[in-house]
Amino acid sequence: MKSNGKYRDSVSRQSLPGIAVYLFFALLLALSTSFAEDVSRIQKKHVDESSGGTDELAERVPPPTHHRGTGSIEGRVVYRADAERPWRYARYYVKDRHKGQLAEAVVALETAAVERGRSEKAATLIIDQKDFQFTPETAAIRASDSVKFLNSDMAVHNVQTFHPQHSFNINMPAGGEHVETFRKAGGIDQPYRIGCIYHSAMRSWIFVFDHPYYQVTKTDGRFRLTKIPPGEYICRMAHPAGRLRWSRRIKVEAGKTTQLDIVVSPDNKPKKHP
Amino acid sequence: MARQLQTRREALKAGSTAIAAAVAHLAKPGFAFPTEDPGEELLPFLDMPRTPPNRLDWETLDTWITPADQVFSVQHYGVPEFDAGQAKLDITGLVERPQSFTLDQLKVLPKKEQLMTLECSGNGSSKGFMNAVYNGKWIGTPLAPILKACGLKTGAKEVVFFGHDTKEETLRKGTKRELTVKVSFGRSMSLEDALNLNVLLAYERNGEPLEKRNGAPIRLIVPGWYGIANVKWLKRIEIRDSRYMGRFMGRDYVTVRGERRGDEVVFVESSITRMRLKSVVARITQRSGQDGAHSLKAYGAAWDDGTGIQKVQVKCDEGKWQDAMLDATPRDKFCWTFFSIDLGSMEPGKHTVVSRAIDVKGRVQPSAQDDEIALKKTYWEANQQWPREIEVSA
Numbered sequence: 033m034k035s036n037g038k039y040r041d042s043v044s045r046q047s048l049p050g051i052a053v054y055l056f057f058a059l060l061l062a063l064s065t066s067f068a069e070d071v072s073r074i075q076k077k078h079v080d081e082s083s084g085g086t087d088e089l090a091e092r093v094p095p096p097t098h099h100r101g102t103g104s105i106e107g108r109v110v111y112r113a114d115a116e117r118p119w120r121y122a123r124y125y126v127k128d129r130h131k132g133q134l135a136e137a138v139v140a141l142e143t144a145a146v147e148r149g150r151s152e153k154a155a156t157l158i159i160d161q162k163d164f165q166f167t168p169e170t171a172a173i174r175a176s177d178s179v180k181f182l183n184s185d186m187a188v189h190n191v192q193t194f195h196p197q198h199s200f201n202i203n204m205p206a207g208g209e210h211v212e213t214f215r216k217a218g219g220i221d222q223p224y225r226i227g228c229i230y231h232s233a234m235r236s237w238i239f240v241f242d243h244p245y246y247q248v249t250k251t252d253g254r255f256r257l258t259k260i261p262p263g264e265y266i267c268r269m270a271h272p273a274g275r276l277r278w279s280r281r282i283k284v285e286a287g288k289t290t291q292l293d294i295v296v297s298p299d300n301k302p303k304k305h306p
Numbered sequence: 307m308a309r310q311l312q313t314r315r316e317a318l319k320a321g322s323t324a325i326a327a328a329v330a331h332l333a334k335p336g337f338a339f340p341t342e343d344p345g346e347e348l349l350p351f352l353d354m355p356r357t358p359p360n361r362l363d364w365e366t367l368d369t370w371i372t373p374a375d376q377v378f379s380v381q382h383y384g385v386p387e388f389d390a391g392q393a394k395l396d397i398t399g400l401v402e403r404p405q406s407f408t409l410d411q412l413k414v415l416p417k418k419e420q421l422m423t424l425e426c427s428g429n430g431s432s433k434g435f436m437n438a439v440y441n442g443k444w445i446g447t448p449l450a451p452i453l454k455a456c457g458l459k460t461g462a463k464e465v466v467f468f469g470h471d472t473k474e475e476t477l478r479k480g481t482k483r484e485l486t487v488k489v490s491f492g493r494s495m496s497l498e499d500a501l502n503l504n505v506l507l508a509y510e511r512n513g514e515p516l517e518k519r520n521g522a523p524i525r526l527i528v529p530g531w532y533g534i535a536n537v538k539w540l541k542r543i544e545i546r547d548s549r550y551m552g553r554f555m556g557r558d559y560v561t562v563r564g565e566r567r568g569d570e571v572v573f574v575e576s577s578i579t580r581m582r583l584k585s586v587v588a589r590i591t592q593r594s595g596q597d598g599a600h601s602l603k604a605y606g607a608a609w610d611d612g613t614g615i616q617k618v619q620v621k622c623d624e625g626k627w628q629d630a631m632l633d634a635t636p637r638d639k640f641c642w643t644f645f646s647i648d649l650g651s652m653e654p655g656k657h658t659v660v661s662r663a664i665d666v667k668g669r670v671q672p673s674a675q676d677d678e679i680a681l682k683k684t685y686w687e688a689n690q691q692w693p694r695e696i697e698v699s700a
Contacts, residue, residue: 120363120375123348124356164434165355187432231434233358 133253166236402457564681
């Protein structure tokens with residue numbers, strides 16, 4: 033795995049003469065290396081959890097200690113099956129049909145809150161094209177974050193999206209990689225739907241937010257949104273593969289964790305295909 | 307799964323017509339989750355991509371009439387926009403009496419039902435394209451009587467089928483002889499085949515009008531031939547005195563295959579037509595016994611061009627080929643046949659399970675290492691045996 037551009041730049045500058053310059057760049061190197069390790073750690077996490085859902089840049093979100101008068105929301109997403117309206121592909125997202133914990137659901141606040149905007153510390157998520165599928169299939173990032181697409185198959189793939197905010201179409205030779213930066217948020221309603229022009233069955237959804245209050249559930253269906261300024265929000269859930277939608281008004285209080293269980297069923301599918 | 311299959315078999319045996327029973331089964335899917343049967347659980351195939359909508363979901367295959375949400379569609383010139391209500395099908399060329407039919411006019415002609423498994427000729431070319439096959443009951447009117455009624459002229463040899471879908475095609479791109487022309491999607495067959503292959507002008511599938519993506523209002527159904535020959539959005543049938551060599555006959559959908567002639571390998575180019583003998587393990591389930599031992603069972607499907615499936619054999623790891631049990635119904639000429647086999651217990655760990663079909667002429671579905679596949683240099687007609695990998699837990 034190659035390092036990102038920032039890291040490579042900082043290493044090349046070590047050879048500049050002068051102690052002051054050296055110290056300055058040594059400091060810069062340390063910071064950059066730390067950042068690169070952070071990115072690497074996040075990337076590794078995504079790779080390791082490829083089969084069990086994603087934890088989008090979870091390292092950014094510390095445990096709910098309620099800093100500076102903020103609150104948290106935590107809970108789980110549960111899918112209740114209906115034998116009369118079976119979901120053929122539930123086996124990919126619901127590991128335990130009795131408990132129903134739903135993986136790869138995106139939970140996010142709809143907010144005009146203070147932290148709206150791009151992240152100050154952009155990160156890179158890895159989405160691999162392996163075994164003729166995008167892994168992870170569903171991901172969430174913050175505006176200005178990047179996605180490094182890999183092709184781990186022996187076949188030629190492609191990465192393309194046609195999105196109102198940003199479109200691209202890149203061929204991916206076997207073993208190839210491509211980094212794309214997502215500067216514009218589409219929120220929970222307009223994910224970037226990623227496809228491969230050569231293999232129409234391959235698909236992925238990337239949700240880009242302009243705030244930090246989002247998470248993708250793992251196999252336990254759990255989510256945790258932290259450091260939320262007190263106030264009233266609309267909490268929304270989307271499961272793109274299952275075409276499930278859910279939303280509820282919710283109140284966040286300083287120093288408190290609001291428990292929220294999101295229970296969905298075939299009733300949460302839109303009547304018409306989007 | 308076993309209960310579902312047993313239920314299906316019982317329904318088929320008990321019902322007065324097998325097709326009616328299967329269509330009725332479709333109305334109420336028998337699963338909430340694919341692993342819902344008590345005691346029997348699905349063993350997922352390893353390293354296989356998830357199945358998306360509009361593709362056959364092998365691991366939940368439980369009915370031999372494929373539900374609409376698992377039916378694939380491929381189009382090379384896009385889905386054409388035209389007024390299906392006003393559309394006419396023209397029959398022109400070397401005929402004494404050219405004719406033109408609306409859908410309603412075709413519907414009053416003799417009606418025929420045709421069970422047919424329809425496979426994309428690229429299906430099986432990679433693990434990412436393993437489920438472009440489906441089975442349906444097509445309803446339409448036979449083509450042969452219509453052609454004969456038009457009065458075939460002396461010299462008529464070729465029948466070309468054109469769709470409403472069109473595109474600008476560039477030949478010899480990048481050369482001084484580059485040529486761009488707007489053409490209709492077209493496929494052809496010999497007049498002899500058109501008159502003798504039970505070709506259908508189809509307007510319904512499984513009792514419903516065709517979906518737009520699947521060729522509405524009228525498409526060609528050529529039993530036993532790969533999907534590309536089953537022209538969608540049919541607009542014109544033209545009788546000609548020479549071979550038609552459009553893109554999808556002469557340049558695309560052409561298999562290049564090496565054939566051994568003594569010590570020499572001769573490469574032959576042939577147009578995609580008849581479906582090749584094929585079988586695939588659809589799913590493997592595991593049932594735990596009282597002694598803690600696991601008992602495995604494999605289910606699958608086999609099909610060909612109508613020659614007839616004699617048997618299907620299944621092999622685990624490096625063991626011997628064992629005969630699978632073929633479902634008694636349906637055993638229609640152009641319809642796939644389901645099979646199943648008890649695999650017994652397996653040691654914990656990873657295993658490979660593979661099937662091969664053998665037809666009534668004794669031809670055997672090739673492995674990837676056999677010349678038929680190993681010397682094939684192109685993408686289509688990928689009928690090689692497909693090993694499935696599973697992992698048995700302790």
